[in-house]
Amino acid sequence: MYRAVVFISVIFFGLASEPVSAQSVGSFRKVANSRDTLNRTDAGNQKDIVDVINSIFKPKKDTSQAATPKPSKYHFSVVPAIGYTLSTGFAAIVAANVGFFTSDPDRTNVSSITAQLVYSQYNQLTVPLQTNIWTRDNKYNIVSDWRYYKYPQDTYGLGGHSSLDDADNIDYSHIRIHQIVMRKVVPNFYAGAGYFLDYHWNIKEEGLPDGSESDAAKYGLPPKTVSSGAVVDLLFDNRKNSINPQGGLYANVLYRPNFTFLGSDENWQSLIIDVRKYLRFPANSNNILAFWSYDWLTLSGNPPYLDLPSTGWDTYNNTGRGYIQSRFRGKDMLYLETEYRFGITRNGLLGGVVFANAESFSNYPSNTIDAIWPAVGLGIRIKVNKHSNTNLCIDYGFGADGSRGFFVNLGEVF
Numbered sequence: 098m099y100r101a102v103v104f105i106s107v108i109f110f111g112l113a114s115e116p117v118s119a120q121s122v123g124s125f126r127k128v129a130n131s132r133d134t135l136n137r138t139d140a141g142n143q144k145d146i147v148d149v150i151n152s153i154f155k156p157k158k159d160t161s162q163a164a165t166p167k168p169s170k171y172h173f174s175v176v177p178a179i180g181y182t183l184s185t186g187f188a189a190i191v192a193a194n195v196g197f198f199t200s201d202p203d204r205t206n207v208s209s210i211t212a213q214l215v216y217s218q219y220n221q222l223t224v225p226l227q228t229n230i231w232t233r234d235n236k237y238n239i240v241s242d243w244r245y246y247k248y249p250q251d252t253y254g255l256g257g258h259s260s261l262d263d264a265d266n267i268d269y270s271h272i273r274i275h276q277i278v279m280r281k282v283v284p285n286f287y288a289g290a291g292y293f294l295d296y297h298w299n300i301k302e303e304g305l306p307d308g309s310e311s312d313a314a315k316y317g318l319p320p321k322t323v324s325s326g327a328v329v330d331l332l333f334d335n336r337k338n339s340i341n342p343q344g345g346l347y348a349n350v351l352y353r354p355n356f357t358f359l360g361s362d363e364n365w366q367s368l369i370i371d372v373r374k375y376l377r378f379p380a381n382s383n384n385i386l387a388f389w390s391y392d393w394l395t396l397s398g399n400p401p402y403l404d405l406p407s408t409g410w411d412t413y414n415n416t417g418r419g420y421i422q423s424r425f426r427g428k429d430m431l432y433l434e435t436e437y438r439f440g441i442t443r444n445g446l447l448g449g450v451v452f453a454n455a456e457s458f459s460n461y462p463s464n465t466i467d468a469i470w471p472a473v474g475l476g477i478r479i480k481v482n483k484h485s486n487t488n489l490c491i492d493y494g495f496g497a498d499g500s501r502g503f504f505v506n507l508g509e510v511f
Contacts, residue, residue, distance in 0.1 A: 143445040145480040146489075171197045176507070184250055184422055186218030200233035207231070222247040238279040238287060242412070246271035252423045254312035255405075256460035257468025259425060261498060265311045266303040267318070269403065272296045277330050285335040293353055294360075295324040297403050313402050316461060322401035323362050326355030336375070340508045341486040343385060347373040355398075365398025371411075373511055378437070385438040389511045391416055395428040406430035408456065415511060417456055418504045419472025419494030427458030429466065434511070438478070448478035448488065452510075472496040474504075481507065 178190040194211040208230045215223045228241040249268035253259040272294070279289030298321045305311050329352045336345035351369040355361040370392045378386040393406035406429065409415070409422030416432050417424065434454035441447040455471045476492030490506040504510075 143480065143483040144442075145446065145483040147482070149446070171195050185221055188215055188217035188221070190215045199231060204234050205231055206235055206238075219249060220247070221249060236281055238281075238289070240275075240277045240279065240291075242273065242275040244271070244273040246273075250423055251421075252313060252407075252426060254426070255316060255458070256312075256427050257425065257458050257466065257470065258460065259312075261424075261500070263305055263311075265305055265313060267300065267313065267403070268303075269297050269300040271403070275328075277328060279330060279332060285333055287330075287332040287334075289330045289332075291328045291330065293324070293326055293328050293355075295322075295401075295404050297322045297401065300403070312461060316402050317399075318402050322403065323360050324355050324365075324401060324404050325360040326353055327359075328353045338486055341488060342373075342375045342387070342509070343383070343486075344375050344377060346375075347371070355400075362401065363398055365400050366396040367400065367406075368392075368394045368396055370394075383440055387436045387438065387509075387511065389432075389434040389436075391430075391432040391434075393430040393432075400428070402426075406458070415506070416454075417472070417496075418452065418454060418474055418492055418510065419496030419502075420456075420470070420500045421502075424496075424500065425456060425458045425470065427461065428464055429459040431457045431466065436510070438509075441477075445483065446480050448480075450476045450478065450490075450492065452476070452492070452494075470497055472500070476504075 173193070173195050176190070176192040178192070179187065190213065192211070192213040194209055196207045196209045198205055199208055209228070211225075211227045211229075213223070213225050215221075223244065223246050225244040226241070227243075228239070230239040231237075232239075247270050249266060251264040251266050253261065253265065254263050273296075274294040275291070276293075277289050277291030279287040282288050300318060300320050300322070302311065302313055302318055304314075331350045333346065333348045336342040336347055339347070349369070349371040351371075352366070353368075354364075354366045356364055370390070372390045374388045376386045378384055391411060393411070395406070405426050407422075407426040408417035408420050408424045414422070416434075418434075432454065433456075434452065436450050436452040438450045439448060441449055451473075452475070453471065453473045455469050457466050457469050459466050472494050474492050474494035476490060478488040478490055481487045481489050487508055490504075490509060492504045492506075492510075493502070494504055495501045
């Protein structure tokens with residue numbers, strides 16, 4: 098069994114008077130890092146898809162007498178696309194975003210509002226809305242992640258010994274409301290708090306092919322679940338451009354306690370530790386050696402089955418290239434990935450990557466971890482926007498147990 102993706106998109110840059118950060122839409126569900134900043138470097142010697150299209154279809158104009166256009170306050174991008182995966186079948190996608198500054202661009206990061214509409218062959222509907230607002234001098238960062246899912250999908254049980262033969266289709270509706278307000282403490286370091294709600298309803302399980310009791314049923318899968326709680330967020334991020342980092346460190350710790358007095362089905366706590374490091378290798382080149390550690394831990398209690406750590410269900414749906422989404426699930430998830438990014442053409446239009454990752458999940462009910470699932474792969478990068486250094490990323494990953502397939506993102510995976 099494998100995962101395949103075919104992604105065809107048309108990006109309309111003409112809606113903006115000058116380039117802005119492009120938002121990620123890979124695999125129909127990817128959203129951009131909520132703290133994107135513009136890459137303000139000189140892009141004069143670089144080429145992107147827009148340059149290629151203009152060179153083919155647009156005649157050169159005499160610009161000697163042309164007036165300099167007045168910069169626009171708002172910058173729009175629209176991405177329509179079609180695609181295919183094993184978990185969605187064919188899907189139609191429309192994604193749009195607007196970027197703007199709330200204050201002096203030299204002292205304030207770009208703010209953005211992003212929305213998507215995705216409908217798949219298997220009647221899956223997803224409607225995410227993300228907002229990322231930076232106030233004057235980056236003193237506050239207000240991050241919203243609101244989503245609606247109508248999302249029948251196969252799951253494969255709990256722990257590190259599940260099998261693709263144990264596909265169990267679960268249909269459900271899901272509303273996510275994740276809201277965080279961060280405040281700058283010192284340069285590059287932010288602390289904040291917020292509220293997370295995950296509400297699943299109309300949950301229906303098809304069951305295992307052989308009729309035996311599934312892990313979902315053993316763990317508990319009621320028709321409706323509610324996870325509601327406060328969050329505490331600590332962030333260090335000195336990257337200049339999170340769409341395509343050229344160096345720096347990102348470290349985020351998110352603590353989520355859920356409480357019955359806030360409407361949660363039961364009290365439970367989780368902790369996510371997300372660390373990413375980027376090194377130029379060789380040091381005098383533009384090639385990047387990137388490392389990513391993502392640990393998603395249940396500290397106490399029993400999260401609802403659909404809120405447990407799972408492959409491809411991190412915030413930006415990027416873990417586990419080489420495996421289908423929801424391939425593994427457990428109360429604890431350990432994940433490590435490394436990727437080497439290198440240029441192919443001198444003008445930056447084409448690049449390549451090689452990557453490797455490994456993930457482990459706790460077994461049920463022992464909560465022990467005794468299996469590692471590795472994956473490797475390679476990919477190509479096509480420059481979509483040279484000003485924000487945004488690439489179209491097309492990767493092919495090979496996992497264990499016959500898992501393999503294409504994975505597509507707009508913007509680097511991490």
